[in-house]
Amino acid sequence: MSERPIVEARGLVKTYRKGAAVIRPVNGIDLDVMPGEFLALMGPSGSGKSTLLHLIGGLDRPDAGRIRVGDAELSAMDERALCAFRAAHVGFVFQVYNLVPVLTARENIELPLRLLAVSKARRRQQVDSALAVVSMSDRANHLPSELSGGEEQRVAIARALVTDPQIIIADEPTGDLDEESGRQVVDILATLSAEHQKTVIMVTHNPDAAERADRIRYLHRGRLVDRNPRELRAEEPAL
Amino acid sequence: MVPLRYTFRSVGQRKTRTAMTVLGVALAVAIYSVMSAVGSTMVRSFRTTGAPDEVVIAQTGALTTEFSNVPRGSLAYVQTLDGVATRDGRPLVSPELWLQCILQSDGRGRDVSVRGVTGIAPLVYRQVRLAAGRWPGPGHEAAMGRSVADRLGLAVGDSSRFEGVTWTVVGLLDAGGRVYDQEIWVDLDELAAAATRLSYSSYTIVARDTAAIPALIEAVNEGRRYPMAAQTAAASYARTGGMEVFMAYLGTFISLIVAIGAGFAGMNTMYAAVAGRRREIGVLRALGFGRTAILTSFLLESLMLCLLGGAIGLALGSVLSMVRVDLPLLPSSHVALGVQQVVRSIALALGVGVLGGGLPALQAARLPVVDALR
Amino acid sequence: MILRMLPLVWRNVWRNRRRSVLTLLGVGVAVFVLAALESAVEGMTFPIREVGKQELLTVREAARANVLASRLPATYEDRVAAVPGVRAASGVLSGLAVVGADRVHVFVRGVDPLRYRDVQHLVLDPAAWSAFQADPRAALVGHRLLRRMGWKVGDEVEVEALRLRVRIVGVIPAQGVDLESHMLVRRSYLQVTRDADGQISFVLVSPVDGARPTDVAAAIDTALALAAVPTETTSAGAYAQAVIDDFMGFIEYLKVMGAITVLITLLGAANAIAMSVRERTREIGVLKALGFRPGLVLALVLAESLVLAMMGGALGLGGAALAIGSQAARLAGLMLSFPTVLMAVGASVLVGLAGGLLPALTAANVRTIEALRGIG
Numbered sequence: 001m002s003e004r005p006i007v008e009a010r011g012l013v014k015t016y017r018k019g020a021a022v023i024r025p026v027n028g029i030d031l032d033v034m035p036g037e038f039l040a041l042m043g044p045s046g047s048g049k050s051t052l053l054h055l056i057g058g059l060d061r062p063d064a065g066r067i068r069v070g071d072a073e074l075s076a077m078d079e080r081a082l083c084a085f086r087a088a089h090v091g092f093v094f095q096v097y098n099l100v101p102v103l104t105a106r107e108n109i110e111l112p113l114r115l116l117a118v119s120k121a122r123r124r125q126q127v128d129s130a131l132a133v134v135s136m137s138d139r140a141n142h143l144p145s146e147l148s149g150g151e152e153q154r155v156a157i158a159r160a161l162v163t164d165p166q167i168i169i170a171d172e173p174t175g176d177l178d179e180e181s182g183r184q185v186v187d188i189l190a191t192l193s194a195e196h197q198k199t200v201i202m203v204t205h206n207p208d209a210a211e212r213a214d215r216i217r218y219l220h221r222g223r224l225v226d227r228n229p230r231e232l233r234a235e236e237p238a239l
Numbered sequence: 240m241v242p243l244r245y246t247f248r249s250v251g252q253r254k255t256r257t258a259m260t261v262l263g264v265a266l267a268v269a270i271y272s273v274m275s276a277v278g279s280t281m282v283r284s285f286r287t288t289g290a291p292d293e294v295v296i297a298q299t300g301a302l303t304t305e306f307s308n309v310p311r312g313s314l315a316y317v318q319t320l321d322g323v324a325t326r327d328g329r330p331l332v333s334p335e336l337w338l339q340c341i342l343q344s345d346g347r348g349r350d351v352s353v354r355g356v357t358g359i360a361p362l363v364y365r366q367v368r369l370a371a372g373r374w375p376g377p378g379h380e381a382a383m384g385r386s387v388a389d390r391l392g393l394a395v396g397d398s399s400r401f402e403g404v405t406w407t408v409v410g411l412l413d414a415g416g417r418v419y420d421q422e423i424w425v426d427l428d429e430l431a432a433a434a435t436r437l438s439y440s441s442y443t444i445v446a447r448d449t450a451a452i453p454a455l456i457e458a459v460n461e462g463r464r465y466p467m468a469a470q471t472a473a474a475s476y477a478r479t480g481g482m483e484v485f486m487a488y489l490g491t492f493i494s495l496i497v498a499i500g501a502g503f504a505g506m507n508t509m510y511a512a513v514a515g516r517r518r519e520i521g522v523l524r525a526l527g528f529g530r531t532a533i534l535t536s537f538l539l540e541s542l543m544l545c546l547l548g549g550a551i552g553l554a555l556g557s558v559l560s561m562v563r564v565d566l567p568l569l570p571s572s573h574v575a576l577g578v579q580q581v582v583r584s585i586a587l588a589l590g591v592g593v594l595g596g597g598l599p600a601l602q603a604a605r606l607p608v609v610d611a612l613r
Numbered sequence: 614m615i616l617r618m619l620p621l622v623w624r625n626v627w628r629n630r631r632r633s634v635l636t637l638l639g640v641g642v643a644v645f646v647l648a649a650l651e652s653a654v655e656g657m658t659f660p661i662r663e664v665g666k667q668e669l670l671t672v673r674e675a676a677r678a679n680v681l682a683s684r685l686p687a688t689y690e691d692r693v694a695a696v697p698g699v700r701a702a703s704g705v706l707s708g709l710a711v712v713g714a715d716r717v718h719v720f721v722r723g724v725d726p727l728r729y730r731d732v733q734h735l736v737l738d739p740a741a742w743s744a745f746q747a748d749p750r751a752a753l754v755g756h757r758l759l760r761r762m763g764w765k766v767g768d769e770v771e772v773e774a775l776r777l778r779v780r781i782v783g784v785i786p787a788q789g790v791d792l793e794s795h796m797l798v799r800r801s802y803l804q805v806t807r808d809a810d811g812q813i814s815f816v817l818v819s820p821v822d823g824a825r826p827t828d829v830a831a832a833i834d835t836a837l838a839l840a841a842v843p844t845e846t847t848s849a850g851a852y853a854q855a856v857i858d859d860f861m862g863f864i865e866y867l868k869v870m871g872a873i874t875v876l877i878t879l880l881g882a883a884n885a886i887a888m889s890v891r892e893r894t895r896e897i898g899v900l901k902a903l904g905f906r907p908g909l910v911l912a913l914v915l916a917e918s919l920v921l922a923m924m925g926g927a928l929g930l931g932g933a934a935l936a937i938g939s940q941a942a943r944l945a946g947l948m949l950s951f952p953t954v955l956m957a958v959g960a961s962v963l964v965g966l967a968g969g970l971l972p973a974l975t976a977a978n979v980r981t982i983e984a985l986r987g988i989g
Contacts (some may be wrong), residue, residue, distance in 0.1 A: 059525055060609045080529060094612065100519055102248035114242055115527050159526075161549025259884045266877050270870060298808065300774030302709060305682045308808050339678035402676050403843065434676060435842050436684070438808065465846040466776060466808060490870060496646050497874050503639035504881030507632050511888045 006166060006199050007033035007056060013063035014051050025051040026062070027222025031202060034166075038193035040210040041203045043219035049203040050171055052131055052219065056201060057090050057169045058082045070166045087115040091160025095172040098156035106131070106140040109159045123207065130158040133196075150181025157188055161198075168192060170202040172180040174209050186212050240532035241523065246539050253512070261548040263501040264591055268552025271494035273559050275577050278487035280416075285335065286483060288417040289472030290366060292324075292449055296459055297441040299468040303479055304337040308438040311317055313465045317442050320458060322451035324326055324444075326362055331445035333363040334412045336427050336436055340401040344391060351387060352422045355430030367419050371395050372410030375425050383409035384420040399423075402433035418476065443472065496517040498591055505595025509541050513603045521611025534604035541596020542589060549588025553581060618909075622916045628889060631923060636885040640925025640964055641932065643878035644957050648933035651792050651953040658857045659948060660720055660757075660794035664849045667734065668826050671835055671852035672702075672816040675845035680855040681709065685813050693816045696836045698829035700821045701731035704813035706803050710774035717761055717770060718936065720795045723803030732819040735792070741766075741783020749802050752779035755793035759784055772796075776806040791853065811832055817849070875960050882925075882968035886918045890972040897976050911977035918969025919962065926961025930954065 005087075013028040025048025033039055041049050054060040055067060066075040072085050086092075091112075099108045109130055113123045118213050131137045134154040144152055151174055162166050170189060174182035185207045192198040193214070202213065210216050217224050248256060276284045289295075296317060301307035311334075317323075318330040325331060336355035341348040356476070361367070372395040375382045383393060388411055393399060406425060413419045431437070446452045452471060459469035470478075520533060538612055557576050626633055672680035672693055674683040706723035726746045737753070745751045754764060759781075764770055768781045777798065785792050804810050820829040830846035837844045847855070890897075897910060937949045 054609050054612075057525070059612070083524075083527050083529045085527075086525065092525050094522070094525075096518075098522060100245060100522065102252060103245060107242075107244065111523075112240070112526050115240070138291075256884060256888070259880050263877050263880045266880075270873055274870075276951060283618075299776060300710060302711065305679060306709070310808060339682065340682075341676060341678045348678075435686070466806075493646055493650070493870050493874070495641060497870075497877055500639045500642045500874070500881060501877055503635045503642070504884055507635050507881065507885050507888065510631060 003035060005032040006035040007031065007067070007069050007201070009056070009065065012052070012055055012062045012067060013064035014048075014055060014060070015063050022220060024202045024222050024224060026055065029065070029222070029224050031056075031217075031224060033197055033199060036193060036197040037188060037199045037215065038213045039202070040213035040216045040217060041201065042207075042210050042216060045205065049219050049220055053169055053201065053203050056167070057092065058085050060195040067168050087159050087161060089166045091163065091165040091168040093156045093158075093160050093168065093170040093173045095152065095175040099152055100158075101144050104141050104143055105136060105147065105155045105158075108155060111158060112163045126162050126164075127158075130162040133161060133192075134158045140147070148181070153177065153181070153185045154188065157185070157192075160216055161192070165198075167199040167201060170200065172203055172205070174204065174206050182206065182209065241528055241536040243539075246536050246543065249516070250510070250540050250543055253515075256508050256511070257544060260501075260505050260544055260595075261551065263504050264498075264545050264548025264588055265551040265555060267494065267498035267501040267591065268549045268584045268588055269555035269559060271491065271498060271587055272553055272556035272576055272580045274487065274490035274494050275583055276556075276560055276580045278484070278491050279577075279579060281484050281487050284416055284420075285476050285479065286473070287415070288419070288444075288476040289474075291471075291473070292446045292452070293363075293472035294444045294446055294452060294455055294469055295472050295475040296444065296467050297468045297475070299466045304335075304440050305339060307337075307440050309441060309467055310438050310465065313467065314439075314442075316462075316464065317444070317459075320444075320455060322446050322455035322458075329362070331359065331361065331363050332359050333357065333443045334427065334439045335441050335443060335453055336430050336434075336493070337440040338402075338430070338434055338436070340434075342391065343400040349391065351391075353401065353430060354419075354422045354424050355427035356424055357427050360424070363443055364414075364419065365445075366417060367412055367414045370377045370411040370413040372408075375409055377426050377429060379404055379406045379429060380409040380426065381406040382424045383408055384412045384414060384422045384424075386420040387423060402430065404429075406434045426582050468525055498587055499594070500593040502591040505541065505545065505591060506599060509596050509599035510602070511539065512540070513537065513599045516603075517606065517611050520606055521608055524606075524608040524611065530604040533606075534600050537600035537603045538593070538596050541600065542592040545588045545592030545595070546585070548591075549585050552588070553584055556580075556584070618913055618916070619728070622913060622920060625889065625893070625913075625917050626920050628892075632885055632888065636882055636921055637925040637928060639881045640878050640922050640961060641928035643874045643964075644926045644929025644960060645936075646846070646874055646929075647930045647960055648930055648949065648953055648957045649936065650871060651956060652933065652937050652949050655950050655953060656948045659946075660718060661791060661853045661856050663789060663791045663793065664853050667849075668820065668867050669732065669849040670820060670830050670833070670846050671849050672813075672818060672824055672837075672844050672846045673852065675834075675843040679859050680852065681814075681859060683814050684809075685815065685844070687811050687813050689816055689837070689840075689842075689844075690725075690813065692837065692840070693818060693833055696829075696833050698821050698824045699818055701728065701819045703817045704800070705729070705734040705815055706807070706809060706812065707814040707815055708775050708803060708807060708988060710772050711877050712762070712772065712774065719758065719762075720870075721772070721775060721798060721803065722792075722795055723798050723800035725800050729797075730819070732817050733790075733792075735790075736786060736788050738783055744782035745797070745799075748780065748782065749797065749799045750779050751782040752777075753783045753785055754781050755785040755795050756787060757794045758796060761794075775803075799853040813954070815852070831898045847913040858985070875964060879964050879968045882922055882964050883971060884919065884920070886914065887972040887975075889917070890976045894979060897979055901979070907977035911973045914973035914976045915966065915969045918973070919965035922961045922965030922968065923958075926957055926964075930957045933957070938983040 009031040010030060012026050013024065013031040016025065018021045029052060041052065042079045043049050051060070055062050056069065058069070062075060067210045068074065070089060070171065072089065074082070074085070077085060100111070103111070106127055110123055113126060128137070131140055134157050136151065136154050136158060139147060139151060147155065173185050173189070177185065189200050189202060191210045202209070204210050217226060282533060296309070297304060297307040300308055314334055318332045323330045334357060338353050340351055340353045342351045370385060372382070381399065388394065391399070393408055395408050395411060398405050399408065412419060412424065446455055456469040459467055523533060553576065560576055664902060672689070673680060674685055677683045687704055690702055693699060694702040708721040708723070710719045710721070711717070712719050741753060745753050764781055766781050766784055769778065770781060771778045779798055785797070786791060804812065818829070818833070820826050826848060833846045834844055900910060934949055
């Protein structure tokens with residue numbers, strides 16, 4: 001059974017201008033992600049991990065190269081099409097400030113469903129099951145300010161799930177959490193991949209979190225490598 | 240498209256900031272509504288005064304009726320002018336003495352407008368009706384227009400003191416919103432005696448028909464015997480009211496500018512709100528809410544705040560307009576906020592909302608997702 | 614100490630350029646409105662206000678609500694002159710006409726030359742005065758009015774509204790009296806054209822040297838209390854003020870509007886400063902940790918607020934000055950006077966202080982530790 005990769009990127013390039021300097025956090029990246037895979041992307045801060053993630057998630061457009069997610073050719077889509085794409089096919093989990101402070105957990109999770117024409121009854125159903133997956137059913141009516149960091153992240157994951165997206169993108173989901181909460185969050189992500197056949201792409205600098213993934217890839221100077229860059233640097237000749 | 244719930248609750252967030260914006264809009268709307276009401280009431284009052292078949296004769300060059308002096312001897316001349324209507328053989332010419340007097344009430348002097356008239360007055364002023372009692376006759380009697388009676392708190396049977404004489408209120412007049420509602424009518428000769436005035440102020444005449452008016456006016460203006468000038472009653476009152484109406488419009492104009500000031504303040508608040516919610520906006524965009532949805536959401540927030548301010552402002556304006564303002568030139572002590580004022584005030588509030596919220600909302604919408612998330 | 618902090622204050626004012634500009638504009642608009650209103654009022658009332666330094670009294674008809682409508686019998690001129698404490702009395706018949714498209718207000722005073730001269734000391738060309746005495750149709754015109762109407766000495770002019778046809782025999786030069794914007798004519802002539810035989814508007818009185826004006830005023834009113842027309846005697850300045858108040862019945866209304874304008878601007882400015890302070894909680898914590906006393910922090914925030922408000926005020930005042938200096942405004946008679954400028958500055962200072970007070974207090978009282986953590 002040869003499966004088609006659910007994410008296929010070829011020659012991705014993204015350039016930024018910072019004052020006079022030109023920075024290329026993504027400098028020619030090829031990537032294939034299989035359906036149901038739990039992929040961890042690691043690398044030092046500022047190495048372009050988030051940029052790559054944004055490109056995969058349709059939050060940003062590459063300056064060169066192409067990227068396909070599912071049946072969507074992202075590089076060919078305009079702003080409006082990308083919006084629609086994100087709404088239906090991608091689930092996001094960020095490091096902090098994931099949730100809208102004025103909405104309860106339930107309302108936050110329901111948010112993406114309102115973009116798709118889903119009936120009220122069905123919305124309730126889907127929110128309830130998402131809450132169950134992350135074990136937050138009893139805290140559904142609390143505001144983010146009333147939840148702990150770990151609980152907030154779980155709600156964020158539930159929201160990422162609720163539209164039954166093709167891929168779930170998590171950008172440093174354990175970044176701000178203590179060890180225990182962080183572990184719980186990664187547990188859920190791993191379960192989503194293993195038991196619910198969701199494709200999860202996680203960016204992290206936490207090696208323990210990365211260990212739980214099916215595959216780890218490293219970002220080094222704008223390109224993806226398989227080996228830990230620290231090892232690579234050790235091999236580089238001193239200048 | 241962003242749920243209304245989100246918009247509502249975001250509005251409720253920064254309570255002090257929101258309160259100040261709302262208050263600002265409320266104040267602006269309050270003054271605007273009152274000024275606009277005063278303005279339109281005044282315009283209506285002066286414009287409706289003066290029937291189409293009435294002509295007013297006063298001294299040439301007199302700025303207002305009060306400064307006008309026409310010699311008593313001219314009465315016969317005026318009564319025999321061609322074009323004057325008659326009733327039962329009596330020419331419908333009403334000589335008048337118009338003065339602003341100081342009425343002693345509750346130990347203080349209040350300014351009142353007094354019109355000394357003769358028995359022919361009820362026949363000439365057909366739009367002025369008796370709401371109670373009877374027309375004033377000799378014996379220091381007075382009939383009060385309903386607005387001034389209201390303002391002074393006087394009713395039939397009460398007495399009032401001005402020009403060194405005590406007058407008894409024997410009737411109340413209803414002039415349907417015309418300036419006469421603000422006047423006190425007394426016997427002309429008694430007023431002249433009390434105020435030591437030897438001449439009349441003016442004549443109000445009913446013309447036989449509107450076609451006769453131009454000739455009548457020309458005859459008076461060209462006449463060499465008496466230094467008098469004639470114009471239609473409508474023109475006369477329009478000129479008299481000119482200053483007041485101008486002032487009222489000025490007030491409205493100023494309140495508009497004040498509203499713009501409130502708009503600037505509102506803009507500040509909205510920009511701060513957008514800045515403070517950058518990440519939130521980023522998350523919403525990441526989830527798939529488009530630019531239009533964000534724009535609408537923030538614009539709606541601004542509009543909601545301003546509508547709230549507008550509602551409060553209208554309530555405030557209603558209260559303000561009920562305060563008894565002791566200015567004799569105002570048409571009545573109550574200036575009611577009519578439908579026109581309400582509609583205009585709401586439009587003003589919404590305008591401020593769009594002005595204050597438009598640009599910030601645009602900025603929020605144009606925020607690149609990736610930057611917002613950083 | 615605070616002077617050394619001025620650079621810091623200035624930087625903070627421009628921390629958020631858009632916000633500061635918006636606040637500036639708000640204050641500017643309000644000050645512009647205030648200044649323009651005041652100038653309009655000034656312009657319209659100027660011909661009446663400059664009464665001069667002489668301590669003159671005005672005797673007018675007590676019962677008149679509208680001071681300009683005051684009428685007294687001409688015989689009062691002599692009756693008032695006979696009251697002890699009165700050095701000289703002159704009966705004046707006044708008239709007012711609004712002339713031309715730019716609505717120039719022409720104030721006319723009909724006087725008896727000899728009696729008037731006794732009361733009102735005027736610096737005039739003696740030849741002009743003689744001509745005025747000699748010719749019943751002569752007129753002396755104040756220099757401002759002369760310029761405004763484009764008249765010259767020697768002209769035969771007509772004020773149609775008052776049915777006056779007079780010959781200008783002299784000009785009243787600048788000497789700090791209201792007459793500089795008025796026209797003096799012969800009372801006898803004015804009485805005829807205005808059908809006011811045997812009448813005057815008021816009596817101008819010069820008290821005896823050394824007598825208290827208030828005492829003389831009381832004496833006059835008492836003496837005439839039982840006469841045909843009861844009188845009210847006040848200082849000439851008070852009379853002028855009463856004329857202005859009647860003339861501009863809506864001044865009070867406009868003043869209320871002005872006050873509310875300031876209030877709303879205050880709210881806006883306070884809002885803006887408060888936002889600025891809120892953003893800088895951490896910075897304020899650092900300052901306090903460094904040793905800045907609460908009083909200094911308060912002063913800094915207040916200074917910021919003041920600077921912002923005064924810049925806005927300057928903008929508004931500048932705009933008003935430009936507008937008032939324009940041709941159209943000058944023809945309409947608008948004048949920007951020093952008191953108005955002071956008032957505008959005062960309003961700006963008020964907005965700055967009052968608007969910045971609460972945020973300044975908050976900043977001063979912020980608890981250092983909380984501030985460093987970014988809360989509070």
